[in-house]
Amino acid sequence: MGWYNFTLLILVYLSMNIQELITYIEEEFDEIEKGTIHSESSIREIEGWSSMHALILIALVDNHYDILLTGEELKNAVTIKDLHEVILKRKS
Amino acid sequence: MEPSITKIEYFLPRMVLTTDDLAQEFNKDSEVIFKNTGIRKRHIRNPKQIGSDLGYEAAKKLLTKYPEYISKIDFLIFCTEGLDYKAPTTASTIHYRLGLNEGCGCIDMPMGCSGFIYGLSVANAMIYSENVSCVLFIAADIPTSVIHSEDFDMRALFGDAGTATIIEKSNLGKIGKFIFGNDGSGAKNLLVERGSTRSPLDLEYLKQYENQTGNLAHGRMSMNGLEITRFSLEKVPILLNQTLAKNNIAFEDIDLFVFHQASLIILNLLKRKCKIPDSKFYIYLEEVGNTVSCTIPIALFHAEKENRLKKGDKVMLLGFGVGYSWGGTILHY
Numbered sequence: 001m002g003w004y005n006f007t008l009l010i011l012v013y014l015s016m017n018i019q020e021l022i023t024y025i026e027e028e029f030d031e032i033e034k035g036t037i038h039s040e041s042s043i044r045e046i047e048g049w050s051s052m053h054a055l056i057l058i059a060l061v062d063n064h065y066d067i068l069l070t071g072e073e074l075k076n077a078v079t080i081k082d083l084h085e086v087i088l089k090r091k092s
Numbered sequence: 093m094e095p096s097i098t099k100i101e102y103f104l105p106r107m108v109l110t111t112d113d114l115a116q117e118f119n120k121d122s123e124v125i126f127k128n129t130g131i132r133k134r135h136i137r138n139p140k141q142i143g144s145d146l147g148y149e150a151a152k153k154l155l156t157k158y159p160e161y162i163s164k165i166d167f168l169i170f171c172t173e174g175l176d177y178k179a180p181t182t183a184s185t186i187h188y189r190l191g192l193n194e195g196c197g198c199i200d201m202p203m204g205c206s207g208f209i210y211g212l213s214v215a216n217a218m219i220y221s222e223n224v225s226c227v228l229f230i231a232a233d234i235p236t237s238v239i240h241s242e243d244f245d246m247r248a249l250f251g252d253a254g255t256a257t258i259i260e261k262s263n264l265g266k267i268g269k270f271i272f273g274n275d276g277s278g279a280k281n282l283l284v285e286r287g288s289t290r291s292p293l294d295l296e297y298l299k300q301y302e303n304q305t306g307n308l309a310h311g312r313m314s315m316n317g318l319e320i321t322r323f324s325l326e327k328v329p330i331l332l333n334q335t336l337a338k339n340n341i342a343f344e345d346i347d348l349f350v351f352h353q354a355s356l357i358i359l360n361l362l363k364r365k366c367k368i369p370d371s372k373f374y375i376y377l378e379e380v381g382n383t384v385s386c387t388i389p390i391a392l393f394h395a396e397k398e399n400r401l402k403k404g405d406k407v408m409l410l411g412f413g414v415g416y417s418w419g420g421t422i423l424h425y
Contacts, residue, residue: 051245052128052357055321059361062325071318 018084021064025080028060029053039081061087094266095219097212097423099161099258100393101154102386103146104135109247118244125248130356134251134381136236139305143172144182146254147232148189154228154256155190161258162190167197167224169214171207171231171385173284173414174310175200186230197224205352205413207231207385209421212409213270215259226260233384238284238313241304246315249355251381255389265403268339268422271331278416281319287311323416324358329366331410335420346422347405348395350374352412353387374400384413401425 018039026032031047046053054074061083062068067090077083111132115122126132137146147170155162170183183198203210208231215227232254239246259267287293287310301308328351336343349368351359356377363373376391383390388409395401405425412418 048124050128051317054318055357055361058318058321059325059365063365068322068326070322071316074318 017088018081021084021087022080024060024064025057028056037080039084040079042079043077043083057083065091067091093261093263095216095259096262096265096267097257097392098260098262098264099154099158100255100389100396101150101157102253102255102390102393103149103153104251104253104380105137105141105146107136107138109134109136109251111248114244114248120244128355128357129248129381130359130375130377131248131251131381132378134236134247134249135253137234137252141234141252142176142237143174143232143234143254144170144176144186145232146234146252147172147230147256148186148254150232150254151186151190151228151230151256154258158258161226161228163193164226164260165192165196165228165258167215167218167227168192169199169201169211169227169229171201171203171211171229172233173202173204173384174234174237175202178289183230190228192228203417204233204384204415205354205387206411206415206417206419208352208388209270209409209411209419210272210417211385212257212259212267212421213272213419216267216270219259219261226258229257229259231255231257231385231389233386234310235313235382235384237306237310238287238308240301240308240312243313245317246313249382251383253380253383253386253390255386255393257389265424268341268424270419270421271334271338273327273331273416273418275323275327275416278319278323281316281323281416282313282414284311284313320354320413321358321361324354324362324412325365327416327418328362328410328412331412331418331420332366332408335408335410335422339422341406341422345406346372346408348372348374348400348407349410350388350391350395350407351410353377353391354382354413 073086111125112122168183176182181200183200187198211229215229218224234252235250298307374395376394407423410420
């Protein structure tokens with residue numbers, strides 16, 4: 001039971017943080033309507049996605065998490081969840 | 093009296109590539125291009141104009157307005173990434189065309205985006221050491237000559253220009269201390285390939301680009317925008333703090349920040365990261381684009397024209413880019 005609660009707590013913690021990242025992304029990109037993206041959303045399917053958005057995303061992560069993503073890390077992150085995992089990995 | 097910038101003029105080639113032209117050619121939204129780049133117009137050289145021609149025109153404009161400098165200039169610095177020849181020094185050819193004194197030293201400086209800072213530091217040092225008294229610093233670049241017609245991102249960003257700046261001792265202010273930096277591991281991220289000693293042109297290369305203006309015989313520029321952005325976000329805030337510390341000036345005491353005008357998106361990201369208020373952050377991109385070594389003098393010219401600069405102001409200049417190289421200083425107006 002103790003392990004179950006601990007795992008649940010971790011999951012809640014991670015999902016909260018994903019929500020935080022989603023909020024940052026929604027605030028940053030005018031093209032995104034609030035509440036329309038989730039952890040499984042593909043980053044590159046954001047309406048009008050271009051190389052400029054990639055630059056903004058790098059700056060967003062730098063600004064909020066103090067991490068400068070590499071081009072490779074961004075390239076490999078397909079969904080917002082993937083991006084969040086890269087952030088967690090770099091933070092740990 | 094201290095060395096300071098006393099005059100700036102610039103010259104733009106006549107041909108213009110507008111954002112609307114680009115939008116039409118690449119089937120994109122003109123307003124989206126403008127929102128991302130902050131640029132409406134880029135001036136494009138005619139195929140016969142090279143960097144020294146644009147620099148010469150800028151200097152001629154300055155010397156026509158202030159002919160007293162023709163006899164006063166005793167050092168000429170020419171900054172460009174498109175030199176006329178491997179030899180002689182291009183500055184010497186400009187010196188001859190301008191009819192300057194025989195007792196005037198001439199050097200070239202192929203520096204790119206941080207070139208204005210580096211050239212200014214050399215001019216300042218030469219005058220400070222009392223070896224010369226009046227420096228004509230010409231910066232001119234023709235990035236459009238090395239851009240493939242299908243490279244949208246670069247065509248949207250870059251424009252050609254020439255600038256001429258006089259640095260001499262005056263009561264009009266002074267130039268502060270400098271910070272420099274370099275990281276050659278970034279060379280591949282903004283590079284003009286071919287057309288030089290390491291990778292000379294060959295028939296195969298020229299044939300490949302036979303549908304391009306001049307067969308891209310000056311070389312072809314490639315840019316990894318993502319890596320350039322990472323470099324800028326990493327190094328520029330550090331450069332800013334180092335420049336403040338070296339000059340013993342507080343962030344709040346800077347009246348205007350004039351950065352290399354890379355693109356609106358990079359400038360806005362840096363403004364946010366460095367926490368610079370809008371009122372102190374100068375942008376001049378809309379009419380000219382990224383003109384490489386010319387962006388800072390063109391921005392200073394317009395900041396002064398728009399009364400954004402007044403006597404006693406402290407102006408931080410930061411250059412950064414190709415190399416990677418970077419540099420910063422503070423002007424006291």
